[in-house]
Amino acid sequence: MKFRYVPLIAAIAWAGWLAAAPGGQEPAKKDQAPAAASAAKKEYVGSDTCAGCHDEIHTGFKKNAHTILETNKRRGWEGKACESCHGPGSVHAESTSADDILSPKNMTPAAIDQMCLACHKNQQTQVGRIQSGHARNSVACTSCHNVHKTGEEASARQFRRPAGVNQNCRQCHMDVWASFQKPHRHPLPEGAMSCTGCHNPHASFINRNMRLASGQQPGCFQCHSDKRGPFVFEHAPVRNEPCTICHEAHGSANPRMMTRHEVANLCLECHSNIQSPPQATTAGGIAIATHDLRLPRWRNCTACHQKVHGSNVNGAMLR
């Protein structure tokens, strides 16, 4: 059984079922446009009506990027920007009840995403969204973004400061933030970097939502350009494994954020391989016998093998 065909077969089966399912599209369409779901009973009343009660929001909204909906004819929401997200407001305007208007507070994450992505799906940042962990775990857009706030409280402005981004990510990823309290770490607590410097929270088609640099290389190389290569003599794990095979990217008690307290342990755990049957082969190779680990000078591999990320000169990465 070739496991690689399991998802493909399943995908074809799903596609077939979708195509065969009569009227299967109808409920999805209803979900896609929640604002229009109960349009038969409700009517659009325009943003000026909303401003009658929600003057504070209406005033602030004029400095919000979404205000373009209010004036742009092509987008189809001219004069009723509020209702582009909250749906027709005639019933709510009469009853003033929060139950009569669409609000993210009362919607499922999937419905919130549908509402936002109705306009924002087709954007560059959303490519790969389907693969991303946030999408899989139903983390709605409004978990991170606020829409009405202006000034310092607006997401758009908050996310322009690295500290603002970090503060937001930390809400859920407390365990990651704890790693940044360790002595050897990237300078996020100082506000010199942000989580989004390395990760794309919307989407990425490589693991851990990693941002890409210069085409399709991992985002680590954005700052560490000297490790980017290509090198005449490559150290293969740098290329075909993530940097985390040797480094704890968030923070560590070990120098240089290594995953081991001593360089020797890190290297020898791979470079100590017995030739194995092909199906179990792992790369490495045995360190030569002159490497007498009883002597300290041999225990610090990088003192000699200093170009461990790849060398342009020497196959043993001595220079």
Place this chain on the structure above:
Amino acid sequence: MRFLLAIALPLALLAQGAPIPKEANSSTSRTASKKLRKVRAAKRLAAAPGTMAMPEAAKPAAVTEAAQEPAPQKEAPQKWEVNPEPTGTESVFGGHIDIGARWVTRAGDFNTYRSLVNLSQGTRLTNGQLRLEPQDSRLLDSGLLTMTAWGGDPYNTGRLDLVKRGVYRLNSTYSNIAMFNALPSFANIGRPGSPLFFNQRTMDTRIRNYDNELTLFPGTRIMPYVGFSRNSSYGTGITPLVLPPNEYPLRNVIDWNLYEVRGGIRVELNRFHATVEQGGRRFADDQSVYSTETLAGNRSTPYLGQILSLTNGNQLYRIRGEAEHTKALVTASPWNWLDLSGSFVRSRPKTYSELNQIEKGRIVDPNNPLLLLTGTTDYFFGNATMPHVSGSGAAEARLNSRIRVRESWETDRFHTTGINTLRSIQFFTPTASSTLTFTGGERLEVSRHRQQIEAIWDVSKQLTIRGGHRYEWGRSLMRASTYSQGSRYDRLEMERQGGVFGFVARPVKRVSLLGDLEFIDGIKTYYRTGLYDHTRLRFQTRFELPKNLFFNVNYNRLTNENPNPDVKFWYEADAITGSLQWLPGGGRNTAIIAEYQRSKVRSDIDFLYPLGLFPVASNYRDYAHTGTMLIDLRLPLARRYSGRISAGGSFTTTSGVRPTDYYQPQGRLVLPVTPKMEFFSEYRYFGLSQTIHVFEGFRTHMYMGGVRLLM
């Protein structure tokens, strides 16, 4: 004493007659919404200038939700108290600048302190934000300039955002990060735990990143953009010159830079979007390693009865690289029930390298260990290229309002080809020499593919579950070890498959639960420590209790095991984190935030001891306790006058193979002086101690006093 001065200075200035305004319209502030207070309380903790990790307090989940709700009537800042947020959205020009002076007292190892903290004393612009929003400008709708830690701190950042709606958007970012690293315990060729032989891999460099992107909006459908970025590093360090069987630590000058330009066009239609981008970059790396004095090197024993030495050593690297990339991204929603996305990226970086190396002294012939030389000269030329193609495709089908099916596929393949020529001249005497020429080639091939299908079912409004299957596979060809008995190249395969599951539950309004499980079966892997049979588990809970009390718990676990008899690798890492936030009254007068994490990393693997080739176990253990806490209080110093004081800090204490204690307590006092000025005073402490590497410990007291100027 300095701390007292830092506090006394603002108080003394206050005592010199700063006017106190009359309280007015206090009823307005009483009517302010509690939820708005929550938002401001959380942001107040985060916006404190110059603060470190802990004061960037986490907003509680409810704060985010509160931010979505209609804002209440605007609170009139009539009282004379610390302005938590420089607001004023109606003004054309606004912002704030924090200027202060820092004093530092330090004890312990200076190199370690510089490697970890590196804050020095002097005058600093710790924080700044300037905003310009002209009402009727043809050039600009809004401009925002933010700056942090300017004036000598190891981390400077700046960002400029200019927007004219419907015309352009310009984003520019700059960061300047000090990379100082001279830890005695790293690459220490002396006795483990001994500082006698200092670190021979040190660096004192600055990495500067500069990035710009300009997007034009000639219409709503087509948006061209151009970008330019520069990434550079310059500095000095120490690095060994390796001449087996000895190494000589020499001075090192590091100077590399990378320029990248990119341009593209985005097309946005109602159901289809595409981005096409073309970019190119140039890389230059000029490294110079040199010495002028006679060095004995790291070898302390004679070699063939001779004492090895280096009287003159020079390495000059000149590395140039260039690359271009082409990128295409597509998203489409042909029907309401179907989303499609895809990407294609192709790049072809090249590198040209050149090395000139001269050594003089008493050195060993690398090709004949029994021959001693008076000098060698090496000329090296090489180049490498790496054609790299990646693609991905994904589809999400919404079968009905409750069931979604996602299918994704990724592929990534590249190979590196390197060729080189080495011309080595060996001097037996100052006049007698021989010349050797070597040529060679290198190749690395990697391909990686991944398929995943997943179904997501919204069982009810309170529960979503998902499950799916993932399959990953790949091949690699890489150079075998020099001492390998077999082929020159190893051909390896990677194969993993397994299930992915998860759920999101919101059983009641104030509670949410999230679970995430990956259960992967390894079939083949490239490396002994690579992911094989592994399981990832994540569990998150959020409780919002009455009285503005929030409680979150996270649990993460990763286990990995390679049962092959020559490997016997076992790895386990888990962490449990708890967070408590108490914001009575929305945190207006009091806010307490505390987090605690207990984490463990355990790993066992067998390896062969190089001398004798007998098996030895490598056991790694790291147990860590990490905590942060912040208490923020309003100080009602007078009837109409109040400041704020906050205290807390973070600690990390680890046990295992590298026991470490790291403490970072801090306190902060902020007092308003005029409506446009606030004084702040801050104390911080950094303390590192390690049981084994005692010599790396340090203790630092840091005091800072300054003003925030509001505009």
